[in-house]
Each structure stands twice: as structure tokens, then as C-alpha cells.
Amino acid sequence: MRIGVLTGGGDCPGLNAVIRAVVRKGVGVYGHEFVGFRDGWRGPLEGDTMPLDIEAVRGILPRGGTILGSSRTNPMKIENGVERIRENLASAGIDALIAIGGEDTLGVARQLFERDVKVVGVPKTIDNDLNATDYTFGFDTAVNIATEAIDRLHTTAESHHRALICEVMGRHAGWIALHAGMAAGANVILIPEKPFDIDRVCEYVESRFKTRYAPIIVVAEGAHPIEGQMALQSNELDAFGHVRLGGIGEMLAKEIEKRTGKEARTTVLGHIQRGGTPTAFDRVLATRFGLHAIDAVHEGDFGKMVALRGTEILRVSLEEATRELKTVPVSRYEEAEVFFG
Numbered sequence: 001m002r003i004g005v006l007t008g009g010g011d012c013p014g015l016n017a018v019i020r021a022v023v024r025k026g027v028g029v030y031g032h033e034f035v036g037f038r039d040g041w042r043g044p045l046e047g048d049t050m051p052l053d054i055e056a057v058r059g060i061l062p063r064g065g066t067i068l069g070s071s072r073t074n075p076m077k078i079e080n081g082v083e084r085i086r087e088n089l090a091s092a093g094i095d096a097l098i099a100i101g102g103e104d105t106l107g108v109a110r111q112l113f114e115r116d117v118k119v120v121g122v123p124k125t126i127d128n129d130l131n132a133t134d135y136t137f138g139f140d141t142a143v144n145i146a147t148e149a150i151d152r153l154h155t156t157a158e159s160h161h162r163a164l165i166c167e168v169m170g171r172h173a174g175w176i177a178l179h180a181g182m183a184a185g186a187n188v189i190l191i192p193e194k195p196f197d198i199d200r201v202c203e204y205v206e207s208r209f210k211t212r213y214a215p216i217i218v219v220a221e222g223a224h225p226i227e228g229q230m231a232l233q234s235n236e237l238d239a240f241g242h243v244r245l246g247g248i249g250e251m252l253a254k255e256i257e258k259r260t261g262k263e264a265r266t267t268v269l270g271h272i273q274r275g276g277t278p279t280a281f282d283r284v285l286a287t288r289f290g291l292h293a294i295d296a297v298h299e300g301d302f303g304k305m306v307a308l309r310g311t312e313i314l315r316v317s318l319e320e321a322t323r324e325l326k327t328v329p330v331s332r333y334e335e336a337e338v339f340f341g
């Protein structure tokens with residue numbers, strides 16, 4: 001078989017480990033051939049390919065990013081997008097596709113599968129918000145980066161008797177904030193799933209200042225206050241209607257200073273969470289996903305996404321994987337709340 005591989009959406013540590021595993025097993029065990037498509041769905045849409053053989057994947061296991069490049073191009077929003085993809089796949093002699101991506105990329109994969117394109121998905125996102133898999137690779141790396149950063153904030157916050165806010169990624173789900181906040185002993189964790197009450201946040205801040213320690217607040221970029229509090233200004237939204245990175249962190253610092261009279265500063269971790277080398281956990285998970293994805297293609301089991309359940313890798317339908325986002329359950333947030341203040 002001749003198999004196309006692409007990586008779409010925000011990049012993520014571990015993408016290269018998947019590509020390497022797919023190609024190593026696909027060529028070495030099954031004798032398949034591979035073609036890389038550049039920049040997510042833009043590649044098949046424009047017929048932009050690159051060679052993908054054993055040589056191309058040598059040495060990439062520990063490297064962050066993706067050798068294939070990525071983009072958020074959505075062919076479903078482009079006129080004749082599906083037809084163009086079909087034509088380009090046919091002219092490149094592609095029998096099947098492996099799409100490595102998050103909800104958007106795999107949503108496109110699902111729609112293409114429904115139009116008879118042979119595709120298998122691999123879940124990827126640092127946000128860990130993809131349905132039907134316990135973990136996505138990249139999440140562990142992002143949590144470790146954020147945890148180290150928050151550990152460092154504790155000491156400088158104490159020296160200056162300041163409240164320090166650490167804004168982490170997570171537009172729709174607060175998994176990174178929850179895990180990094182718990183791991184690093186944050187005094188307050190704010191996530192998109194649970195609108196926060198600024199009065200309560202300030203109470204936590206003030207009670208923490210009564211100890212010899214300083215308050216550390218971890219906030220996911222998509223967290224927001226309860227209705228009526230700190231209304232967001234439209235100029236804090238980007239061109240796509242998303243809250244700008246740093247927006248919520250800065251708003252919190254201003255509000256805390258105004259209400260408590262204590263100094264507050266914000267650190268926005270931003271894309272640092274997505275860059276660099278994956279942790280060992282993410283390398284192993286990504287490698288196992290890659291090995292199982294090529295098995296699915298080899299067996300002709302299309303329309304599936306490989307997923308982690310417990311310690312096993314299994315296959316779920318792309319439909320189940322993209323039906324809804326996996327957000328933080330209330331019970332998980334309540335576990336963290338015990339440590340607030």
C-alpha cells in the first residue's frame with residue numbers, strides 16, 4: 001500500500017514519534033510505502049507532498065514539532081475541498097491516509113471517511129480534551145513544563161509578597177491547569193468548565209497572604225468569570241473570536257490588585273507548553289499510537305482512531321472521537337478545590 005501521513009492543528013510534542021513508529025513498522029514489518037503531506041489538510045488539498053521513508057524519520061523521536069509541518073486548514077470550509085483532496089490523493093497514488101490531529105483535524109478525517117476516503121486517525125493535543133481516549137500525547141509534556149514554571153513562581157511570589165498568576169493553555173478544557181495546578185500546589189485553579197467568582201478568588205488570595213506563603217493562581221486561557229463580573233472587552237478577542245493568550249491572566253491581576261490592594265503579576269506560558277522535546281511518557285504513548293495506527297491501516301480498519309484506555313491501545317470510531325470534547329468533570333475539580341486558599 002501507499003499511505004499518506006499528515007499532522008494537523010496546533011503542534012504537540014510527540015508528533016514525530018508517531019510518524020517514526022508508523023513508518024518504521026509500516027516499511028519494516030508490512031512493506032508499505034509512505035508519502036508525507038505538508039501542513040495538515042493543506043497538503044492533500046494542494047497536493048503538497050514530501051518523501052517519507054526510513055531515512056526521513058531517523059533521529060526524530062525526541063524532537064518536538066512535526067517534520068511534516070502543520071496548519072489549521074479545513075478543507076470542508078473551502079470550495080470543492082473534498083474533490084480537490086480526492087484528486088490529489090489519486091494522482092499521488094495514495095491508498096489510505098493516517099491523520100494525526102485533534103478534534104478539528106479528526107473531524108475532517110471523519111467527514112472524509114463518510115465520503116469513502118480511507119483514513120485512520122491518531123489523537124493529538126496538549127489540551128487532552130479529545131473524547132474516547134484517556135490521554136493524548138503532548139499533555140504530559142505540557143503539564144511538566146507548566147509544573148516546573150509554577151514551582152518557580154512560588155519562591156519569587158514569596159520573596160515579593162505578591163500574588164502570581166500563571167496562565168496556561170486550554171481554550172475549552174482545563175486539564176493542563178488542573179494537573180499542573182495540583183502538581184505544583186496552586187492555591188486557586190480556574191478552568192473554562194467552571195465560571196469563577198472573583199470575590200471568592202480574592203478571599204483565597206487574602207487568606208493565603210495571612211500565611212508566610214504567597215498566593216499562586218493557575219488559570220486556563222479559556223476560564224471566565226460568572227456572568228456579570230469583569231465583562232470581557234471585545235478588543236481582547238482575536239480575529240477568530242478567541243480570547244487572546246494573556247487576556248484572562250492580565251484581567252485577573254488587575255482585579256486582584258484593585259480588590260485586595262496587593263501586588264499581582266501574570267506569567268503567560270503560551271506556546272512554551274507546546275514546544276521542545278516530549279517526556280518519556282509522551283514518547284511511549286505516541287510510539288504506541290503510531291504502531292497501532294499502521295496495524296489498523298494494514299488490516300483495512302478505516303474510520304477509526306487509536307485510543308488509550310487504561311494501559312491498552314484500542315480503536316474507536318472517528319465519530320465517537322469527535323462527537324464532543326472531553327472536559328474536566330466536576331468531581332475532578334472538587335478534588336483540587338480541597339487545596340484552595
Ligand code: F6P
Nearest residue numbers: 010011125126127169170171221
Ligand atoms: O493545541 C491546542 C491549543 O494549545 C489550545 O490550548 C490553544 O488555545 C491553542 O492551541 C492556541 O494555538 P495557536 O495560537 O497556535 O493557534
